[in-house]
Amino acid sequence: MAQTGNISIHAQNIMPIIKRWLYSDKDIFVREMVSNGCDAITKEKLLHPSEADYRVTVTLDKAAQEIRFSDNGIGMTAEEVEKYINQVAFSGAEEFLKNYEGDAKGGIIGHFGLGFYSAFMVADKVTIHTLSGQEGAQPVRWISEDGMAFTMEDGDRNERGTDIILHISEEEKEFLDEFRLREVLKRYCGFMATPVYFDVVKEETGEDAPAKEPELINATPALWLKMPKDCTDEEYKSFYKEVFHVYEDPLFYVHLNVDYPFNLKGILYFPKLTQDFGTREGQIKMFSGQVFVADNIKEVIPEFLMLLKGVIDCPDLPLNVSRSFLQNDGYVKKLSAYITRKVADKLTGLFNTERENYQTYWDDIHPFVKYGCLRDNKFFDQVKDTLMFKTIGGQYLTLQEYLSKNEGRLGKKVIYTNDATRQAASVSMYTDDNIDVVVLDTLIDLNFLSFMEYSAGVEGLQFVRVDADSETFRKEMTDEEKKQAEESAASLADLFKAATGNDTLTLKLESLKDEALPAMLVQDEQGRRFSEMGRIYGQDFKLPEQLTLVLNSENAVVKSLTKSADEEKNQLLAAHIYDLARMSTRPLEKDEITTFLSRSNKLLEMLCK
Numbered sequence: 001m002a003q004t005g006n007i008s009i010h011a012q013n014i015m016p017i018i019k020r021w022l023y024s025d026k027d028i029f030v031r032e033m034v035s036n037g038c039d040a041i042t043k044e045k046l047l048h049p050s051e052a053d054y055r056v057t058v059t060l061d062k063a064a065q066e067i068r069f070s071d072n073g074i075g076m077t078a079e080e081v082e083k084y085i086n087q088v089a090f091s092g093a094e095e096f097l098k099n100y101e102g103d104a105k106g107g108i109i110g111h112f113g114l115g116f117y118s119a120f121m122v123a124d125k126v127t128i129h130t131l132s133g134q135e136g137a138q139p140v141r142w143i144s145e146d147g148m149a150f151t152m153e154d155g156d157r158n159e160r161g162t163d164i165i166l167h168i169s170e171e172e173k174e175f176l177d178e179f180r181l182r183e184v185l186k187r188y189c190g191f192m193a194t195p196v197y198f199d200v201v202k203e204e205t206g207e208d209a210p211a212k213e214p215e216l217i218n219a220t221p222a223l224w225l226k227m228p229k230d231c232t233d234e235e236y237k238s239f240y241k242e243v244f245h246v247y248e249d250p251l252f253y254v255h256l257n258v259d260y261p262f263n264l265k266g267i268l269y270f271p272k273l274t275q276d277f278g279t280r281e282g283q284i285k286m287f288s289g290q291v292f293v294a295d296n297i298k299e300v301i302p303e304f305l306m307l308l309k310g311v312i313d314c315p316d317l318p319l320n321v322s323r324s325f326l327q328n329d330g331y332v333k334k335l336s337a338y339i340t341r342k343v344a345d346k347l348t349g350l351f352n353t354e355r356e357n358y359q360t361y362w363d364d365i366h367p368f369v370k371y372g373c374l375r376d377n378k379f380f381d382q383v384k385d386t387l388m389f390k391t392i393g394g395q396y397l398t399l400q401e402y403l404s405k406n407e408g409r410l411g412k413k414v415i416y417t418n419d420a421t422r423q424a425a426s427v428s429m430y431t432d433d434n435i436d437v438v439v440l441d442t443l444i445d446l447n448f449l450s451f452m453e454y455s456a457g458v459e460g461l462q463f464v465r466v467d468a469d470s471e472t473f474r475k476e477m478t479d480e481e482k483k484q485a486e487e488s489a490a491s492l493a494d495l496f497k498a499a500t501g502n503d504t505l506t507l508k509l510e511s512l513k514d515e516a517l518p519a520m521l522v523q524d525e526q527g528r529r530f531s532e533m534g535r536i537y538g539q540d541f542k543l544p545e546q547l548t549l550v551l552n553s554e555n556a557v558v559k560s561l562t563k564s565a566d567e568e569k570n571q572l573l574a575a576h577i578y579d580l581a582r583m584s585t586r587p588l589e590k591d592e593i594t595t596f597l598s599r600s601n602k603l604l605e606m607l608c609k
Ligand code: ADP
Pocket: 032, 036, 037, 039, 040, 071, 073, 074, 075, 076, 084, 085, 089, 113, 114, 115, 116, 117, 162
């Protein structure tokens, strides 16, 4: 006799909500059906250990508009269907509803354990054929069209296990596409513990169409479960290439493996850097007991690690709940801190034992490491002594090494360039003088160097761009000389303002060591950084460039300016000195070049008079 009934008193309210809210993540029904099959097999194996050919087979029958999930697991008796399918199936969903009724859709992870009932997101009819392995159990057939009303009666299955047949609704027919379904299966079930096969029922193709063998979906073993000591470099690399579909080897990797105080396994890979760092996206696949959950769950994986590629498996994590729950979960915070610490350990380990190698990685990993430092104080504390500064000469120095090498000349200053080509002239003023210039030319460096100034624990540490001051090249002046210089500077200021048309120009007269150099144009470090930050964050402060022209009082041309009364000639010389100084900081623009060239010609003519 067929039994009919309603699944649960709450189902009517819940079903439409499930359907609506899960709209964008419908494909999880595949994971839920297959993992239920795997669970049933695990239970059967526990009860009756044997070498039987346990497997879950997913069969696509396009003509019948069906997807069938078959397992030879433990099966269900009629009482069990009643208990596990009809009654408690919604307990998880009910809780979910209570908590997130008012939530915006975007705030919901979409990966909570709807389990069996997720089938109704895509199916307009679900049939269960099941036979329990229990003595004297009768096969059961259960049918429901909407997940609310069901029919349950004696079935005709004669082998232990369960078939769940989804008749896919007209709107969800995309899942009947072989390639789509295979992709979903590979994604969610690619590393499950039980063999999962994909079979496609041949559509009418004539009699001699070759029979296709079911295809094993989870052929690649979950390498992260092996003990690190048993894995070879080759295995790590080929796993990386296979899982992330890349051709290049990773730089290095970290194998996470703990059982206590939490269960966490995984492998994180440091990929080679592509040119456009900013647009690069890592991918960290999150698993729960070998069942794929989602990519890049930011509550578990610290944000800066998202630039890596890898797999993380946390079987105990309540990944089936909403993200706002994960955010406030202490367990999750510990996991995340642990992952960060392991990555930092790897970096310091490499630095301490394979410095040469570590240096070859630095160009690829530095934006990531710096970003980590900015985002996470603990991480910074751990890696701060391993941070490298690459010099123009191709050396890699730690901050301490740089300072002790150049301290005699610079004190606690670090001289850097953010564009070695444009700033070549300023760079070589230092390098010619045997002072190291470091290259800090990625987007993150601007933040990073400010961060270092107040966090590195070095009193008075200052990053100074090559064109930001003339101090290193200055000779000491007596008080008398200083006074003199100020007066001359005041009188020259008008000349230079007029000659250059730049009213905001500040002028200084200093005694520079290199007599041949008439002037240097310097731009205040702090002011420049401030406007650069503004540009990066899209705010236009419209700060005028704070330029200071440092005239060299030792230079013959500069001296002549203070003595000669030939106004026309002075104007030409002043403009020329300014252009020359400017050219050391950046290339002249088109009309600036034209002016420069015609003035050069005039000066040459004057020389011949
Ligand atoms: P969960 O898997 O989290 O328990 P589900 O909604 O996915 O929740 O499944 C509910 C229950 O239905 C399972 O716990 C199990 O007892 C039963 N069940 C579902 N699918 C199968 C299956 N293929 N074989 C045996 N039992 C199943």
